Amino acid sequence: MARALRAAAANGFFSRLQAPIPTVRASSTSRPLDQMAGSAWNRGRLNHVAIANILGAPVSEAVPLPEHEVSVVFVNLGNTKMELLHPLGCDSPIAGFLQKNKARGMHHICIEMGNNILMVDNINAAVMDLTKKIRSLREEVKIRAHGKPVIFLHPKDYCGGVLVELEQA
Numbered sequence: 001m002a003r004a005l006r007a008a009a010a011n012g013f014f015s016r017l018q019a020p021i022p023t024v025r026a027s028s029t030s031r032p033l034d035q036m037a038g039s040a041w042n043r044g045r046l047n048h049v050a051i052a053n054i055l056g057a058p059v060s061e062a063v064p065l066p067e068h069e070v071s072v073v074f075v076n077l078g079n080t081k082m083e084l085l086h087p088l089g090c091d092s093p094i095a096g097f098l099q100k101n102k103a104r105g106m107h108h109i110c111i112e113m114g115n116n117i118l119m120v121d122n123i124n125a126a127v128m129d130l131t132k133k134i135r136s137l138r139e140e141v142k143i144r145a146h147g148k149p150v151i152f153l154h155p156k157d158y159c160g161g162v163l164v165e166l167e168q169a
């Protein structure tokens with residue numbers, strides 16, 4: 001857990017996220033995401049891409065998540081999923097994002113901490129160590145739609161301007 005995250009930092013996982021990450025567009029279906037984004041994805045399975053657009057793929061019902069102040073809809077892409085976000089209430093983190101980004105677009109990526117060097121069995125303990133180096137956006141871990149604990153890392157800290165969500169797989 002905490003040791004694995006230290007190893008990830010030592011191996012340059014978070015600095016690799018600083019490399020330019022190509023914009024993911026709904027129409028870009030010819031190359032898999034792991035090839036597009038390089039080795040960062042090999043460190044933890046890409047759980048989902050949250051993007052404000054839609055494809056002709058199976059779409060879930062909207063699920064309100066008051067704890068996260070968003071409603072989510074999942075677009076099932078087979079080996080990963082797209083998460084469409086809608087603000088729940090005017091204090092939602094998404095509200096500010098939409099206000100600032102009139103073209104909408106990618107909000108965050110979510111990486112599962114469950115294989116390779118990012119093995120984490122207690123994200124609650126791991127985050128205590130991780131946040132010495134990278135700002136976590138919440139002190140406490142929150143539970144996501146599928147019951148898994150998640151934390152967000154600040155886009156300005158080692159994440160190349162990308163909001164990164166870590167999920168305990």
Ligand SMILES: C[C@@H](C(=O)O)C(=O)SCCNC(=O)CCNC(=O)[C@H](O)C(C)(C)COP(=O)(O)OP(=O)(O)OC[C@H]1O[C@@H](n2cnc3c(N)ncnc32)[C@H](O)[C@@H]1OP(=O)(O)O
Pocket residue numbers: 050065068070072083085093094096097100106107108110137144145150152154155156161162163165
């Ligand atoms: C259900 C769950 C799930 O998937 O599991 C969810 O989706 S929950 C999804 C909703 N929940 C979250 O997003 C939780 C984490 N997000 C947050 O805590 C917040 O949105 C922050 C990322 C801290 C931004 O906070 P806030 O909007 O108050 O501050 P701000 O607008 O001044 O932003 C600070 C700087 O970060 C940048 N910034 C803000 N949101 C960003 C984003 N999504 N991606 C990349 N950069 C972003 C701003 O442009 C700004 O840069 P400059 O300083 O250069 O102007």
